[in-house]
Structure formats: C-alpha cells, structure tokens
Amino acid sequence: MKRFLRKSTESQLPPNVPFDPHFVPDYNPWDQRKCITPQGDFFDALRSGKSDIVTDHTETVDKTGIKLKSDTRLDADIIITATGLKMLLFGKVRIVVDGKPLHHADKFV
Secondary structure, three states, X not given: OHHHHHHHHHOOOOOOOOOOOOOOOOOOXXXXXXXXXXXXXXXXXXXXXXXXXXXXXXXXXXXXXXXXXXXOEEEOOOOOOOOOOOOOHHHHOOOEEOOEEOOHHHOOO
16 A cells, blocks of 8 residues: 555656655554545646645744744745544545435444
8 A cells, every 4th residue: 555655646746756755654654544635736736846845843822933942934925724624434435325315423344
C-alpha cells in the first residue's frame, strides 16, 4: 500500500516539489485517515506554480502569519486551519438494497 501511494503521488508532483518531506507522514497509511484529491486539483495547483507546500510544525501564530519551529516565517493575510475535516461516508452516494434505501447509521458493520 505504501509503495502504491508513493508511486501514485510522485507521478503527480512537479519536478520542484520533492516527495520527501512533504508526503512522508510519521505514521503508516492504515493508521490514520487519508485525504485524497479525486480530480487532482491539489496537484494541478502545485504544478501551476501558483501554490506551494510547506511541511513543518507551528511554533506560534500572530496577526501577520505563522512562525514555524524551523524558524521559517510564513506571512499570511488569511489562515485556514486544517482541523474539523468531515468525511462523507460513501461520498453521499444513495445506496439501495432490495429496492429500499440503506441508512448506514442504522446498520452494524
């Protein structure tokens, strides 16, 4: 699984964006949820040169940006946090079994 995910990701990255450290989590793929980009818009943005990726830990946040533990500073007009991600089970697909809608919350899996 790790090899497949790495190969799939590397094939989408522009030459100026290294796989390591940006796409090497400190956990195995099956230990935490994964975020995916089905239409590849995330990678399109990286390839366009209009976006960048930074991998680090946050030291502090102030009114003008973020100071990272590496001492790098990211100036920002706006900061959008990545917490509160809500996953949609089955991507809002309506499942019907024997002509009746299946409500997965009512079932034990």
